[in-house]
Amino acid sequence: MVSDNNKKIKHYDELLTNFSHDFQFASDNQMFFDILDTVMPQIILLDTCSAQLDLPQLYRKINAIKENLVTLTILKEDKIPPELLNISDAFLMEPVSDNILISTINVNLRRKEALTRLSTSNQNLSKSLYQLDVLYNTGSQFAATLDKEKLINIMLEGLDKALGFSVACVLTFKSDNEPLLIINSINQISDRLLEALKLRAVLNYKSLFENKEMPFELNINDLKTIKYAKNPIEDYDFSVLRYDNMLAQINLSDNFYGFVEIYRDNEFTNEDTQCFHTIAQQVSMPLKNAAYVQEIQAKNKELYRLEHLKSEFVSIVSHELRTPITPLKTSLEIMLSGRAGILTPNMEKFLNIGKNNVETFQKIINDLLDMSKIEAGKMDYKFTSVNMEKAISFVKTLQNNVADEKGLKLTTTFDEDFATVFADEQRIHQVLNNLLSNAIKFTKEGGNIDISTKIINAENIKCPECFSEEIKKLKGKYVQVCVKDEGIGIEDENLAKIFDQFKQIESSLSREVGGTGLGLPIVRKILDAHNGAIWAESKVGEGSSFYFVLPVMSEKSNFWILHKQLIQQAKVNKTKFVTLTISAKGNCIENLMQENNLLSGTYLNNSLLEKDKDLTSLTMVIPDGDRHLVDFLKRKIDSVILNDKARYGKCDIIYTYTTYPKEKE
Amino acid sequence: MKKILLVDDEQDIVETLKFVLESDGYTCFCAYNGEDGLKLAKEIIPDLMILDIMMPKINGFKISRLLKYDAKYKNIPIIMLTARSQESDKQIGEETGADVYITKPFDLDNVLSTVKQLLNEKEE
Structure with a gap:
């Protein structure tokens, strides 16, 4: 109560103490401020009849702190000073009835309690909402990667956002069972704290498998560590170990993958605990996928290696098995030809059997090689x-x-x-x-x-x-x-x-x-x-x-139909093709071709020589793998290939170069 | 007597071809790798060469190209031998100036008639 009237103070002291309220009073401004410094009252009873008080100063002070308290004002007359409208919750007129005062105080106290409860639950709600949001975000981030290290980092980021830890320790085992402790913290971890955290990790790990066999042996000396600190200037010391902490296991289906432990200097609530465990569980599924992907990649690599071995084997067979056939066949032929001496009919008979079988053998090898080539798409x-x-x-x-x-x-x-x-x-x-x-x-x-x-x-x-x-x-x-x-x-x-x-x-x-x-x-x-x-x-x-x-290839097939067929065939063969179209006026093209002996190649197609009055064009299809022929053409008519259009004698030469991507190996 | 140079790292093939060609009245020189083959070719200037493609050090293509681009040797007919799996080599063989391309395992009669034909063409 703020009043300069001692009688009133005494009266309300007795009255309110009777109702078991805690009563304090201030009879001047300074005293009021001193009380505010030590205790924050729930209700201020302000007597505006007090002429000795500096009322405007009081109003300003109350206005500044009005959010946290209830102010009841005792008025001298039935007229409310405008500056009080903002700061007072209730107005009582002199003479104030004790009953009305008590009931006003009670009503306002209850209202304040209800408000406090509401705001607390509101705060909790918004915190939960935020945590949910973080969970959702980390969840979608988890889906975006299959990298184990990234997944662990996303989990730590999520934990930091949702719960705000001081220190987080993650223990994992790499594929070769090598234990690794990842420590994220706000401040730097001192050396002796690091040792303590390592020991703690080993103890935690052992406690997770009490009475059960541990999936991996964990020795503190083998434990490697990685540290990340946001603030590298300040150090954490043993005090961290006294912080509130939570521990969760990370499982890949039924298998142990590792655990995460976080420390925070303020206590964790029930909701925090739930959020923590949810995030730790959330990371399991993508980690499991990551493990699968790794496994598949390894298997693919192995398959690729085997495939490679197979084609290598085929080429070895092609060379090694065929090599002896040539002299074998030739030797038999020499003998059969009589060059090596006169043969008896029986000798000739058996040499023929030998020769026939060599030929059969040769055919079988060719069949096998053809089939494996076809199968390999080669x-x-x-x-x-x-x-x-x-x-x-x-x-x-x-x-x-x-x-x-x-x-x-x-x-x-x-x-x-x-x-x-x-x-x-x-x-x-x-x-x-x-x-x-x-x-x-x-x-x-x-x-x-x-x-x-x-x-x-x-x-x-x-x-x-x-x-x-x-x-x-x-x-x-x-x-x-x-x-x-x-x-x-x-x-x-x-x-x-x-x-x-x-x-x-x-x-x-x-x-x-x-x-x-x-x-x-x-x-x-x-x-x-x-x-x-x-x-x-x-x-x-x-x-x-x-x-x-x-x-059937129609006799009228013109260049474009052919071109289409080429493209089709290029796709069947899954190879790159180069098409060279050369057109020239008059007989130049034939001269050019003959001069360069190009017409002898099997790649050239005479029926493609399309004669349209004085225009002649010719198309060659060159498998791209045949670098030698391309090089040859380059040498012979280099200006053609180097420039889109070039002069060669009297001919206009145009070439088109078309490639089709090779299937990935 | 016509001189024929055989170059192949497979001795058995050289041996058998040499026997047949010599029994048909040709004089044969043999080399078992590309380097020796090229040296021998320049030394004796044969009337015809039978060249294997796959050889250590200098392969058949290279020998053929080196000889065919040299005015001194470009008139030596060349028969190129190779395994069937290297079909696309045929084109390269023609490009490098080999006159005839024969696939291993070859027909002896085929080789002999080709040799005869190439030597006759050269006479003309």
Whole structure:
């Protein structure tokens, strides 16, 4: 109570003490200020009738601290001074009834208590909200990385924001079980505190596994530490150990990963504890993912290494197995030629057996190498225009002798139209050779084998049910080649299997004939790469017909159609391609080409020489891997490649360089 | 008598080819690595060379290129030998001036007829 009236003071002292309130009074300004310095009253009873007090000064003081207290004012008359309106919570008129005073005091006290409770819970609420926000943020940050160290840092940042620790210690084990203690703190950690924290970490670790086996041995001497301090000038000492602290284990599913302990100089609340454990749990999932990713990366590396080993093995096989074949074959041939001396019929017979088997051996190795190349995507195709009739005739001549020996009749039936395809000539020979030699193998002596071609539209192609899926995908004009034999035939259920690698029908058939069973799968892969297809029809006991189709290259194909095909083929081969387009007026281009002997290369395609009155253009396709040819061209016509447009004699030369990214290895 | 130079690091191949070629009346010189091959070629100036591609020190391409770019030796016909796996080498072989390219394992008759043909062409 502030008043200069001793009578009033005495009266209220008695009255309020009776109601068990703590009563103090001030009879002048200075006394009031002194009391305010020592205790902050809950209620100030201000008697404005006091003429001896400096009321304006009192008002100013009360105004400054009014947030924290209730002020009741006793007025002399029924008129409120305007400066009091702001600072007083209730006004009482003289004479004040004791009952009204007591009830006013009680009401205001209760109101103040309620307000305090409200503001406390409000504060708690906003703190929880903030912690939730931090949890949410760290959660989304956790999702953004798979780096173990970063994850631990995000967790510490989150803990710092949400709880504000003085010191945080994280114990983890690296992949090689090497223990590591990460210490984040506000001030620098002194050396003796560091030792204490290390010891503490070991004790904590052991306490987590009481009565249980520890996943890793932890020795204080092996424990490495990393320290980060925000404020490097000041030091923390042992006092930190007396701070309030919390400890949480970090688990990766059921496995121990490490723990985190934080110290703070003010006490942790229940909410803080919850928040702490949530953050420690939150980090587990991404750490687990990080561990998986590491594992997968390691496995990938190993796979890559094995893949590399495999291709290395293939190249060793290619060199080492083939090398001895050459002298072996040549030696047999020398003897068979009679150069090394006269042979008896038996010697000749056995030398021939030897020679035939060397050739079979050579074929098997070639098949294996082809298949592994195809599988590794390393098969290179050199596309040019190929005349199918020519190719068939060529392969037929190769096999004529073998067929004659067996007394087989080889015939060909060609479509009236020319069938030109855009293909790798050698590979097409391989396809035909494979099919024809199979037909020869299976056809009984004296039988017939016919090879026919037919130009056909995709929708008119007929094949057994089991192949229709693939044939449906075809569109446009095709050349269909059929190799028909009079062999033992293939049962329906095996028909589709014969083109699958290593699914060669288990029957005696494959054993009777021998071979790797890779011939047809290779044929199929080659045709796939040419946008073609293969299938077979067969009747057991009567014979089989093997059909394949390849897209026909129309005679009118102009440069752009070809260009499109090139791009397509480049994608099939997954290689880089360089296309060189050279156009020139008049005969210059031919002169240029002949001069440089360019026309001899298999990369050049005569049908691409498009003659439009006096304009001639020519396109070459050069696999990018063939640096030598590119270098050669550079040497021969260097100004061409170095400049987009250059003069070469009288010719305007334009080149285009197109690359397709190689698939990542 | 026509002089033929054989260069291959695989002695067995050199041996067999030498036997056949000599029995057909040619004189053969042999080298088992690129360095010796090149030296010998410049020394004896053969009528024809059979060159392997894969050889230690100096490979077949390099020998071929060095000889074909030298007016003194550029008329020596060259037969290039290599394994089938190095198909793209064929193009390079042609570029480096090899006249014929033969894949190992080769057909003896094929080698002999090629030798004969190249020597006849040179006469003309």
